[in-house]
Amino acid sequence: MNNWDDLRFLVALSKTGTMTAAAKSLGTNTATVSRRIERLSETLGQPAFIKTADGWRPSTAISSLIQLAQSFDGQLQSALNEHAGDTEAEAVTINIGCFPILTNLILVPGLTEHQDLLGGVKLTFSDRFFKEGLGDHDLVIQYHRPAQGRIVARKVGTMCYRFCKFRDAPDATEWVGLGEAHDGSTLMRFGHEHFNRPPKVRVDNLTALHGLMQVTRLPGPVPEILVQRDPNLIPISDDMPSQVEECWVFYHESRRNDPGIRRALDWIIRCFDTVPSLETPQHGKI
Structure with missing residues (x-):
């Protein structure tokens, strides 16, 4: 590859998975991204990226090049962030990917x-x-330890979920829940078995689900932290199982010495450390 600038396009598309998102991150247009990737493919003599149902994925022909480019990108960002905090003008932006809840x-x-x-x-x-x-994120927080790779990962806490109802609501024969992709989870299985039917209404995340429960007054799975904050939320039964999820944060190993990453990571750890009783041991881990 004679043009080192092509590396920026390679890294952007490998992170985002779409030409549109890659163009946005680079401050250019989709046609330019497509043209640069085509030029790289011509240089290699085979496709640099493969179109899949989930977006563009790097081909095996450039897997090693992707690793080198990502490491270079991370090291460059770390160097640029070295003086983070010296002045307001030098503030760096860290993009965190996370569940909305x-x-x-x-x-x-x-x-x-x-x-x-x-x-x-x-x-x-x-x-x-x-x-x-990581996609196009600098840091990602997710449930369960991430797959091994060129990342640095740390467990930062746990989140407990319980199937609850409103104390002042009448006995319900219906319930609300998450999308079908979540049906294998402990609490979604409990809802199916307890009510002997699927949810009356589904939403794609727990933040929206809590709002839906407030409007419909129907029971559903919620985080324990919401139960602690709202005395009107109570478990639907005493022998109901709880679901405990480990929360992990990770980032690319090339950013290990990045001051911006370190500060954001310390802040995330403090956020989780100072939230009381995210887990309810009496219900047991799933």
Whole structure:
């Protein structure tokens, strides 16, 4: 490859998976991204990326090149962030991918409670569901330990979920839940078995589900932290199982010495550490 600038396009498409998102991250247009990738494919003599149902994925022909490019990209970003916090003008932006419920209940409150840890760092939050890898995020928080790769991962806490109803609501024969992709989870299985029917209404995330429960007054699965904050929410039965999820944060190993990453990571850890009783041991781990 004679043009090193092509590496930026390679990294952007490998992270985002779509020409449109890659173009947006690079501040260019889709046609330019497509043209650069085609030129790279011609140089290699075979397709650099393969179109799949989930977007564009790097071909085996450039797997090693992707690793080199990502490492270079991470090291370059770390070098640029070296003086993060020296002045307001030098503030760096860290993009965090996370489930909306974790963003809303744990991270957003920490923006005021632990803002002293974010000197020189600006945060951008993006919703992230059922995806692997970092994508175009600097840091990702997800349930369960991420697959091994060129990443640094750390467990930051747990989240417990319970199937609840409103104390002042009449006995229900219906319930509300998450989309079908979640039907294998402990609490969604409980809902199917307890009511002997699928949810009356489904939504794609727990933040929306809590709002739906408030409007319909129907029972459904919610985080334990919401049960603690709302005395009108109670478990639907005493022998109901709970579901405990491990929360992990990870980033690319090339960003290990990035001051912006370190500050954002310390802030995330503090956010989880200062939220009381995210887990209810009496119900047992699933």
